[in-house]
Amino acid sequence: MTPLDQFLFGYYPYIALTVFLLGSLIRFDRDQYTWKSDSSQLLRAGQLRWGSNLFHVGILFLFFGHSVGMLTPHFVYEPFMAAGAKQLMAMISGGLFGLLGFIGVSILLHRRLSDVRIRVNSKTSDIVLLVLLWLQFALGLATIPLSAQHLDGGMMMKLAEWAQRIVTFRAGAPELLAEAGWVFKGHMFLGMSIFLIFPFTRLVHVWSGFGTLAYVVRPYQLVRSRRLGMAPRAPLSQRDRAA
Numbered sequence: 001m002t003p004l005d006q007f008l009f010g011y012y013p014y015i016a017l018t019v020f021l022l023g024s025l026i027r028f029d030r031d032q033y034t035w036k037s038d039s040s041q042l043l044r045a046g047q048l049r050w051g052s053n054l055f056h057v058g059i060l061f062l063f064f065g066h067s068v069g070m071l072t073p074h075f076v077y078e079p080f081m082a083a084g085a086k087q088l089m090a091m092i093s094g095g096l097f098g099l100l101g102f103i104g105v106s107i108l109l110h111r112r113l114s115d116v117r118i119r120v121n122s123k124t125s126d127i128v129l130l131v132l133l134w135l136q137f138a139l140g141l142a143t144i145p146l147s148a149q150h151l152d153g154g155m156m157m158k159l160a161e162w163a164q165r166i167v168t169f170r171a172g173a174p175e176l177l178a179e180a181g182w183v184f185k186g187h188m189f190l191g192m193s194i195f196l197i198f199p200f201t202r203l204v205h206v207w208s209g210f211g212t213l214a215y216v217v218r219p220y221q222l223v224r225s226r227r228l229g230m231a232p233r234a235p236l237s238q239r240d241r242a243a
Helices: 003-030 048-071 083-114 116-120 124-147 154-167 182-200 202-216 238-242
Strands: none
Touching: 003 154, 003 182, 003 202, 048 083, 048 124, 048 154, 083 116, 083 124, 083 154, 124 182, 124 202, 154 182, 182 202
């Protein structure tokens, strides 16, 4: 492993996660008026419905799929699923939803760049974010043909072990990626970079989306009308209405 590999896959993950968590907290505390999705629907709704829905379906499935697949220890699923079977399932489901997300983000990027009104009212961070997401989806889809060359699940096991060592602060994580191709490394680096810029973009609204889950366990709100128990008002006369 080169010193660059040691930095990118040994230290950079902690830098990205620290900025992600601390930056989100500081922005929520200091700039709550900027905590929003900045939707451009009022400027033009065309393409937004298809692009946004496809993108969100794809990205949400991939986020939870990567989280469960990468952070679940092998011994948990080993009794009923081999590593090769898990990799094949990840390739099929990830390829399907990755393609949906790629189509969605392509529509959103085309819409933002081709419409003059939307482009003028866009921040630089909006366009940069969409470009990074487009590249991330493209790299993710590019890993599928490479994964098909070794269906034993060996590389997937090393990637998962790397993620588990990172989150549990164990040594030796970068060395697990010594045999990984540049496409895998690029996909991982870009994913960490998206977490790094998260607090400085519209992506912060994702926190609010997850926060809505609290409504499931929140006590019911009882709303009483101020008009209950009040005598009905007499209709206004013609003179009063004229006044």
